[in-house]
Amino acid sequence: EKGGYPHFMLKEIFEQPNCIRDCMRGRINVEGTNVVLSAIIDHKEKLLKAKRFIIVACGTSWHAGLIGKHLIESYCRIPVEVEYASEFRYRDPVIDENDVVIAISQSGETADTLAAIDLARRCGAFIYGICNSVGSSIPRSTHTGSYIHVGPEIGVASTKAFTGQVTVLAMLALTLAKNKQTINNNEFLKIVGELMSIPDKMEKAIQTNNQIASIAKVFTYAHNFIYLGRGYSYPVALEGALKLKEISYIHAEGYPAAEMKHGPIALIDEEMPVVVIATHNGMYDKILSNIQEIKARKGRVIAFVSEGDEVISKLADICIELPQTTECLDPLITTIPLQLLAYHIAVCKGKDVDQPRNLAKSVTVE
Numbered sequence: 001e002k003g004g005y006p007h008f009m010l011k012e013i014f015e016q017p018n019c020i021r022d023c024m025r026g027r028i029n030v031e032g033t034n035v036v037l038s039a040i041i042d043h044k045e046k047l048l049k050a051k052r053f054i055i056v057a058c059g060t061s062w063h064a065g066l067i068g069k070h071l072i073e074s075y076c077r078i079p080v081e082v083e084y085a086s087e088f089r090y091r092d093p094v095i096d097e098n099d100v101v102i103a104i105s106q107s108g109e110t111a112d113t114l115a116a117i118d119l120a121r122r123c124g125a126f127i128y129g130i131c132n133s134v135g136s137s138i139p140r141s142t143h144t145g146s147y148i149h150v151g152p153e154i155g156v157a158s159t160k161a162f163t164g165q166v167t168v169l170a171m172l173a174l175t176l177a178k179n180k181q182t183i184n185n186n187e188f189l190k191i192v193g194e195l196m197s198i199p200d201k202m203e204k205a206i207q208t209n210n211q212i213a214s215i216a217k218v219f220t221y222a223h224n225f226i227y228l229g230r231g232y233s234y235p236v237a238l239e240g241a242l243k244l245k246e247i248s249y250i251h252a253e254g255y256p257a258a259e260m261k262h263g264p265i266a267l268i269d270e271e272m273p274v275v276v277i278a279t280h281n282g283m284y285d286k287i288l289s290n291i292q293e294i295k296a297r298k299g300r301v302i303a304f305v306s307e308g309d310e311v312i313s314k315l316a317d318i319c320i321e322l323p324q325t326t327e328c329l330d331p332l333i334t335t336i337p338l339q340l341l342a343y344h345i346a347v348c349k350g351k352d353v354d355q356p357r358n359l360a361k362s363v364t365v366e
């Protein structure tokens, strides 16, 4: 049931604060001093010894994997590769019993991800699943794993599953880092504290809904969109662009902002909307100069910034303020307005938001 919402997608976007509370329940203690993903503790030996992690996934789950790479490399100091399951399975990859494969899938039924798991298992790798759908094929074909516990996702465009996946990946990185002693205690406590405040900050991000709905009216008839981010925000840019493509059928590309000067900046003119994730974190000054480069070519900048930002608001055509959090958890906040932007543009265009053309919720064929 849509619970009073016009579409499942909007319901699922709005549900995210509670989904993330459910996802963290029983895994972080009330004092905020410990994070325990039981699958990690149960297989501690294997995971702590791993020489390399390989994340396999498709679509939105692959975007969550890119954030997972950043988290695991930063805090656990283990090299991580992120692979499209469809490429990995046909590439005769170098993989052995020292590798841990993390398979991420909302449905737990994606054919390419299942085949990638199968291949990695035959090569002797240890397989860890991150899934939503309980009892589906992927959790049954892995050695262990963690469910994201965000409830059934009906809309074809994945929303709450993405934030659930990122939350589990953050808890996974924290649990491993603590056990590996690759994170100092102050940093650990700071991130856990921030993680606990994410649901409330998500509520605030959702309050941008009306503002985003009016922006959608301005850009309904745009033919192209560019999405830019750096660091942890780069996968968010990819995810924002994918959401727009799949439900509004507008061509959209996500790029790491600094790559613009290597080609795509040639696309910028007064017709080109450029969505920039420019929250206050380590990459702020860099992204600020990327915005200046776009404005110099007359691009129309829609910037998502941290509350109280007074610099970018003077530069960007449109500026939306979001609650600030620690850099590695920023995707959990910045993704929400991009989901809303895609949703409202698709609604303005009269598209079938929950069942976009040519797409299925579970891709069970390759």
Ligand code: M6R
Binding pocket: 058, 059, 060, 061, 104, 105, 106, 107, 108, 109, 110, 113, 156, 157, 158, 159, 242, 243, 246, 361, 362, 363
């Ligand atoms: O169920 P999965 O997470 O394995 O699905 C992977 C992709 O098919 C899925 O994320 C797809 O990209 C979504 N429609 C994106 O919104």
